[in-house]
Amino acid sequence: MPHVQQDTTSPSAAATPLTPPPAARGRLPLLDVLRGVAIIGTLMTNVWIFTGPGAEVGFLNGAAGASLHTLLDDPTPGNAAESAFRFLADGKFLSLLTVLFGVGLAIQYDSALRKGLKWPGRYDRRALFLFAEGLLHFILIFAWDVLMGYAVTAFLVARLLNRSDRFRRGVMWTAAGLHLTVIGLLTFVLAAAPEADGSGADDAIALYADGSYLDQVLFRLRNMAALRIEPVLSFGLLVFLFLLGARLHRAGAFAQNTTGRTLRTRMATWGLTIGLPLNAAVSLAGPDWFLIGRYVAAPVVAIGYIGLIGAFFDRVRHPGPLTHGLTALGRCALSGYVLQNVLCVLLAYGFGLGLATRLADTGPWWVMGLWAAVSLTLMAGAALWLRRFRQGPLETLQKRALSR
Numbered sequence: 270m271p272h273v274q275q276d277t278t279s280p281s282a283a284a285t286p287l288t289p290p291p292a293a294r295g296r297l298p299l300l301d302v303l304r305g306v307a308i309i310g311t312l313m314t315n316v317w318i319f320t321g322p323g324a325e326v327g328f329l330n331g332a333a334g335a336s337l338h339t340l341l342d343d344p345t346p347g348n349a350a351e352s353a354f355r356f357l358a359d360g361k362f363l364s365l366l367t368v369l370f371g372v373g374l375a376i377q378y379d380s381a382l383r384k385g386l387k388w389p390g391r392y393d394r395r396a397l398f399l400f401a402e403g404l405l406h407f408i409l410i411f412a413w414d415v416l417m418g419y420a421v422t423a424f425l426v427a428r429l430l431n432r433s434d435r436f437r438r439g440v441m442w443t444a445a446g447l448h449l450t451v452i453g454l455l456t457f458v459l460a461a462a463p464e465a466d467g468s469g470a471d472d473a474i475a476l477y478a479d480g481s482y483l484d485q486v487l488f489r490l491r492n493m494a495a496l497r498i499e500p501v502l503s504f505g506l507l508v509f510l511f512l513l514g515a516r517l518h519r520a521g522a523f524a525q526n527t528t529g530r531t532l533r534t535r536m537a538t539w540g541l542t543i544g545l546p547l548n549a550a551v552s553l554a555g556p557d558w559f560l561i562g563r564y565v566a567a568p569v570v571a572i573g574y575i576g577l578i579g580a581f582f583d584r585v586r587h588p589g590p591l592t593h594g595l596t597a598l599g600r601c602a603l604s605g606y607v608l609q610n611v612l613c614v615l616l617a618y619g620f621g622l623g624l625a626t627r628l629a630d631t632g633p634w635w636v637m638g639l640w641a642a643v644s645l646t647l648m649a650g651a652a653l654w655l656r657r658f659r660q661g662p663l664e665t666l667q668k669r670a671l672s673r
Contacts, residue, residue: 301599314359326492336552407489407497413499544568
């Protein structure tokens with residue numbers, strides 16, 4: 270883990286301001302790029318859910334995709350490409366997005382302090398609104414929504430930002446310890462349990478291949494407890510990553526100055542040299558280690574990704590279409606996140622174009638092509654939208670609703 274600049278305020282103080290050094294204040298361009306990368310990166314994982322057998326509930330019924338473990342038995346080009354694609358994405362960009370949400374929360378806290386406003390004050394309304402957006406997103410579009418979990422975590426962490434740095438650090442590492450304990454116990458249970466028999470798999474496949482949109486909505490409502498288990502099991506990780514994002518922001522890790530570049534170099538070095546070998550090891554160990562890979566190794570790699578992307582961004586002197594597209598998407602991150610899921614639902618599920626069924630036996634290449642096409646659409650659409658509007662459509666809706 271990279272060294273983070275410590276607050277000099279006495280630990281006994283009621284609160285340690287999170288305001289970054291003066292050079293880091295104002296809009297931080299790197300954050301928009303990182304948000305854009307996080308949005309298309311989460312799609313790198315979710316696109317296999319949309320296109321796999323049983324879609325949103327496929328892996329709950331024992332369906333598993335390619336991995337480094339399966340590559341040992343099937344070293345074909347298609348399997349190698351899918352394994353690498355999944356390995357580079359699974360859990361990493363979700364963790365990256367979570368860190369960035371913590372950064373955003375800290376920025377809002379800084380803004381409230383500068384304006385002399387009570388904190389969390391009106392932020393509770395924002396968290397409640399985000400939860401409502403996530404609930405609608407879950408019911409109407411996609412079972413593995415992240416917004417509801419973020420809303421609950423933000424409600425808690427917002428209150429921690431008023432506490433001392435020592436207290437926040439204690440909560441942060443306690444949350445990490447609890448998370449590791451939970452994931453370790455679950456991994457032991459899964460390894461000892463008999464292999465899933467795949468019961469219910471045929472029904473799930475039929476639901477997403479031939480079922481109506483209403484059928485799928487009702488299925489999500491009836492199975493909400495099972496489909497909402499991820500943010501419950503990973504709540505400790507969410508708290509840790511939110512607070513880590515706040516600490517990185519406080520240290521100036523996203524600023525375009527010497528301090529920021531130094532921190533990003535350390536993040537890339539430590540995150541990638543520790544995280545990638547660990548992630549490779551658990552992937553090679555087989556599906557019983559899936560939870561360790563996604564919820565322990567992947568967050569470490571995500572820190573490395575932040576540093577690596579930052580290092581590339583530091584070297585950009587004349588931004589091109591890719592940088593502009595990622596920046597635009599990052600400024601419309603909420604809208605982009607929801608829209609990518611809407612597009613994939615319409616393209617993959619049976620009540621839409623049904624590509625998941627039509628192309629089921631053609632290998633993984635079309636899935637990666639679908640990811641690329643949707644990603645380019647999002648970046649181009651965001652850039653065109655921002656030519657006329659200051660924010661994305663959902664961001665604008667949220668702002669107007671909360672300003673009343």
